[in-house]
Amino acid sequence: MANADTEAFTLLALGLLFIIVRVYVRWSQVGSPLNFAVDDYLMPLAGLVFTGETVAAHLVRSQFDGLTNSYMTDEQRAAVHPTSREYYNRVWGSKIQVIGWSLYAMILWLIKFCVAIYYSRLTTGLNHLPTRVRFAYILLGVTYLTVALTIILGCQPMRKNWQIYPNPGNICQPTNSTLSVLVVVIPNVITDLYLMSIPLPLLWAVKIPTRQKITLLGLFSSAAFIIMAGIIRAVTIMTSGPNGAVSGSQWACRETFVSIIVSNLPIIQPLIRRGAGMVGLSGLFSSRGQNSSYKFRGESVPLGSRVTQTGTGTEMGKKSRTRTRVSVSMHDRGTGHGGWGSDEEGLVGGKAGDIKVTQETIIEREVVSKGGGERNAEGFEWEDGGKRMNNMR
Structure with a gap:
């Protein structure tokens, strides 16, 4: 059990370190905690809940010998005297298990809400993606209420959660309650899969180097590790026998740690x-020298592009082939505080400020000539890192 405690507190320390680094990066981006988004406050809260979860797991292992009211025959239940130390350990171990389940669900859904809020900033104005994020809020709210209420109210009266004799039934054995296991793992997997699917359209739409796209694909698909950890925890609880309380607590801490890292x-x-640039691996993230563009309604439209016509006029109503010079800019949405740049800039790999890429293309269009003059070509500008397109007349 000492090794389990060492692992749990090591994961806690690393998880809190990641949260501190996140706060530092966001502080550098927005200039002040007063400018933090909601998820910037929720993530430290998740760190506090992670601390409580780890302490609860430690108490079950070290203070109550990993004992609960689960994994006992009727004969064993009848043999445990209410004044014995074993009875005391089993009662309090079961109470801690109820608390542990509640903290476990709370931290997972806090992290999910952080991810959804981050995606809301990332997808503003991009086709139907904001609608999908808003649905994610509804999905997360409904599933969390379902999970939390099931953990608290699934066994009635609540004191049966730590009843030793007579047998309270599986539903009132918090360590291996089939109801608790399924009502947590199924919504957990469903919500993770849904959140993981939100940024994928961005990866297919944005024109970036293939290796950078693979890197981002791996980044957004890393939630699969959370799903795997959740499933392993559920299977472990149902198959570990008398060690289920300790094993389940270990996997809860592991899943929480992975969730914090991935999010x-x-x-x-x-x-x-x-850091990758310092060791010569900047190519995995950088798109310097490449044409950055976004497919809009089936066409490839450069990010932050302004189109200006350089050809000559023709007669009214005739088509002409004009040579168009396109200046591509990826705008930094940071606040100018010398930080790390915006969320969008962080994903596509540009540096803070404008990155301009110039290309030439041939566009067929109708131009109208009046008195030797010519109407200017229509220009399009993507603002906020590719979030809105304004028609400039």
């Missing part, structure tokens, strides 16, 4: 990218 990776990616 904060996109935020701290600018810092990771800087």
Whole structure:
């Protein structure tokens, strides 16, 4: 059990370190905690809940010998005297298990809300993606209420959660309650899969180098590790026998740790990218020298592009082939505080400020000539890192 405690507190320390780094990066981006988004406050709260979860797991292992009211035959239940130390350990171990389940669900859904809020900033104005994020809020709210209420109210009266004799039934054995296991793992997997699907359209739409796209695909698909950890925890609880309380607590801490790491990776990616550049791996993140564009309604439209016509006029109503010079800019949405840049900049791998890429293309269009003059070509400008397109007349 000493090794389990060492692992749990090591994961806690690393998880809190990641949260601190995230706060530092966001502080650098927005200039002041007063400018933090909601998820910047929720993530430290998740760190506090992670601390409580780890302490609860430690108490079950070290103070109550990993004992609960589960994994006992009727004969064993009848043999445990209410004044014995074993009875005391089993009662309090079961109470801590109820608390542990509640903290476990709370931290997972806090992290999910952080991810959804981050995606809301990332997808503002991009086709139907904001609608999908708003649905994620509803999905997360409904599933969390379902999970939390099931953990608290699934066994009635609540004192049966730590009843030793007579047998309170599986539903009132918090360590291995089938109801608790399923009502947590199924919504947990469903919500993670849904959140993981939100940024994928961005990866297919944005024109970036293939290796950078693979890097981002791996970044957003890393939630699969959370899903795997959740499933392993559920299976472990149902199959571990008398060690289920300890094993389940261990996997809860592991899953929480992985959730914190995965959810904060996109935020701290600018810092990771800087470190990668120092060791010669900046190519995994940088798109310098490449044409950055976004497919809009089936067409490829450069990010931050302004189109100006350089050809000559023709007669009214005739088509002409004009040579167009396109200046591509990726705008930094940071506040100018010398930080790491915006969320969008962190994903596409540009540096803070404008990145201009020039290309030439041939566009067929109708131009109208009046008195030897010619109407200017229509220009399009993507603002806020590719979030809105304004028609400039």
